Amino acid sequence: MYRVGVIGCRGIGNRHARGAESIANAEVVAGCDLVPEQRDEFAAQFKATNPGLEMYDDYREMLEKAQLDIVTVATGDNRHADLVVAAAEAGAKGIFCEKPLATSVEDADRMVAAAESHNALLSVDHTRHWFPVWHRCQELAAAGEIGDVRAVLCEHYGTRSMLFRNGTHLLDAIMWFAGSEPAWLVAELEDGYEDYSEYRGDGGHDPATEPSANAYIHFANGVRGIYLGEKQTPNRLDFTVSGTTGSIFIEREGDAYIERDGERELVEPRPWEVEGIEAGMHELVRALDGDGELSCTGRDGLIVVEMMIACLQSQQQNNAKVALPLPR
Known part of the structure; x- marks a missing residue:
């Protein structure tokens, strides 16, 4: 069972969580957001179907305590880099990052380098x-x-x-x-x-x-x-x-x-069983299982x-x- 944590619990982060909970061998066990109301809404929406869900206001604490296999990043466009690097360094096997990967080449470079050096699969949500x-x-x-x-x-x-x-x-x-x-x-x-x-x-x-x-x-x-x-x-x-x-x-x-x-x-x-962001989450899990490759990798996002x-x-x-x- 893949343990999934979501950083950024409003809007698109909910889509990440819905995609994860629709996968038979995945469970959303952690959510992180700086805004208390967003944490409360996320917990209210997903706790019943993911009874192990714990909420955090600090992504570092979440990465340290939650023993995550997959981390998704759904924060603002210019706030992805530190989160992806930290997730890779914490041992995440897979990372699903919102687009754009980053807003500077320097940030994108270090995100890709961190994922590759820690053998983490990095998928970028270019949803098409x-x-x-x-x-x-x-x-x-x-x-x-x-x-x-x-x-x-x-x-x-x-x-x-x-x-x-x-x-x-x-x-x-x-x-x-x-x-x-x-x-x-x-x-x-x-x-x-x-x-x-x-x-x-x-x-x-x-x-x-x-x-x-x-x-x-x-x-x-x-x-x-x-x-x-x-x-x-x-x-x-x-x-x-x-x-x-x-x-x-x-x-x-x-x-x-x-x-x-x-x-x-x-x-x-x-017809597809799932499509869009949710299908991207399914693809990441299949890739972790050795069944296929990522459609949009960290290196694609870097380009x-x-x-x-x-x-x-x-x-x-x-x-x-x-x-x-x-x-x-």
């Missing part, structure tokens, strides 16, 4: 890996159903299209469909953020604290990625994968189509962090080309 329609579309692209992928375009609009908060999801998805690591990019930040040289957000709450961005990404295999983010427009998400013999279109509402020879057909994925920081650097260099990976 566990949405059936996105998963099926990526399978079709990788199988050559639209020929060789040549370009991936993402249009990401609305007040929540902040680069670090939600742009991280789509940059990860672009890389996933490209099937390669980025070699360089050129970017422009939202007007009014020209001096935004490092992350100064509030953990992902107020859209005014971080910019949206537009980026042109050249991948090592020659695929081109284009990410268009704009906070000053109505909500919209369109994702297009173009290949030598066809295209795949994914819409915000969840519908997807494949178009070949002028004919468009609906992509109908196989996405590098892309976001490269966007800031490109803006600071008069929208110049920035080579990846970034120098250390």
Whole structure:
């Protein structure tokens, strides 16, 4: 039985816990939050189905006392690093970290290093890996159903299209469909953020604290990625994968189509028992059991962090080309 502890007990942390408690060989035995009301609400929601649940206000105490096999991290975007490092050092076998992995390359580096040096599996919650329609579309692209992928375009609009908060999801998805690591990019930040040289957000709450961005990404295999983010427009998400013999279109509402020879057909994925964040938790446990690999590893998350920081650097260099990976 895997003993699971959740750090950050509101909102997404509840999703982590629901995913864990739906796994036959896992039990939520610990929750940690700085806010007493959040601890009380978490305990009220999960204590009945997880009778061994204990609540903490200090993650260090939780890691010391709870003997955890799996730790999930659902705190603000800029507060993941110390928690992941501490979990790895405390002996956690698996760590499920919210996106973005970190808001600086330095933090992301030490998180990945800690997980690897302590043989902990580190999974990053770029959730589209566990949405059936996105998963099926990526399978079709990788199988050559639209020929060789040549370009991936993402249009990401609305007040929540902040680069670090939600742009991280789509940059990860672009890389996933490209099937390669980025070699360089050129970017422009939202007007009014020209001096935004490092992350100064509030953990992902107020859209005014971080910019949206537009980026042109050249991948090592020659695929081109284009990410268009704009906070000053109505909500919209369109994702297009173009290949030598066809295209795949994914819409915000969840519908997807494949178009070949002028004919468009609906992509109908196989049903999953669980999907989204909960499916990510299931995948981590399967990987710990030796059944499969992680869809989005700590190193994948690190590359996405590098892309976001490269966007800031490109803006600071008069929208110049920035080579990846970034120098250390």
